Amino acid sequence: MELADLSKPGEKKKLIGAAVLGLVAIIFLWWTFIGFGSSKPTPSPSPSRVGQRTAPAPGSRQAPAPEQVATNYNDLQGVIIPAALTGVPEARRNIFAFYEKTVVVPVASATPTPTPTPPPPVLVASVSPSNVYAKTAEFTLEVSGDKFTPEMRIFVDGRELPSKYKGPQQMSAQIPASLIASAGLRQIVVRTPDNRAYSNQVGLSVAPPPTPNYTYVGILGTKHYVGDTALLQDKNNKEILSVQRGDVLSGRFRVASISEKEIVFLDTNLKIRHSLNMTEGERLPGSPQSRPTPRVDAEDDEP
Structure with missing residues (x-):
């Protein structure tokens, strides 16, 4: 059986490529395991130059040489290695233990009892x-x-x-x-x-003393005797009353004087005078004008 037909151009190229690959593989294996040459030996320093200082190059700085300390081998001591520690078993841990915060209970300070105030001597x-x-x-x-x-x-x-x-x-x-x-x-x-x-x-x-519960709203009279009749309005029921000097209202307030500016009452119980200034009240239509009580003469009546 014929392995390759060299008359064909393609078969010839395949054969040449296989030969080249084989040669490259042989060269790579040789370089890996054997190498292609020997390295130069490192020159050892000359005995005559040991201990000599090399002159520094111009322009360069040279670090100072460390001081040589003489070693006295008689002063050296041996290192004592302690014996191995006896194996101590690990302490058992309680997985249910937990930290409890200490509660500090404040001590209640005693409140001093106040000294009672002595009673007055009188x-x-x-x-x-x-x-x-x-x-x-x-x-x-x-x-x-x-x-x-x-x-x-x-x-x-x-x-x-x-x-x-x-x-x-x-x-x-x-x-x-x-x-x-x-x-x-x-x-x-x-x-x-x-x-x-x-x-x-x-x-x-x-x-505070009681006061008359009225409003002075007007005055009636003639040219010759102006201060004859005063018109008062009750603050509760708005009733209009006509009063004259000496009349008593609410059982205790006696009319002492009447003028165009004010009317003066005298509290017959407490002997206190009350003055009401003239003001504009509310006149109810059709309200009667009546005298509350008959005239009362007293020692302090004005003439």
């Missing part, structure tokens, strides 16, 4: 009267208590009043009208002027 039990109306006249205040002395005085809102000592349990003072001119609470204290002996405080209530 006692005021009550005052009479304990309620008055503002704008009334002066009156006598009676104070009842204990441990009163002749040196003690009655004070109203810090104001010393002329006092009368009646005994260890009774004192009195005259309250001027200026101290009760307005409504409010007054503080009563019995003490000595130097405040060495003093009493507890007791209140005196000053209430």
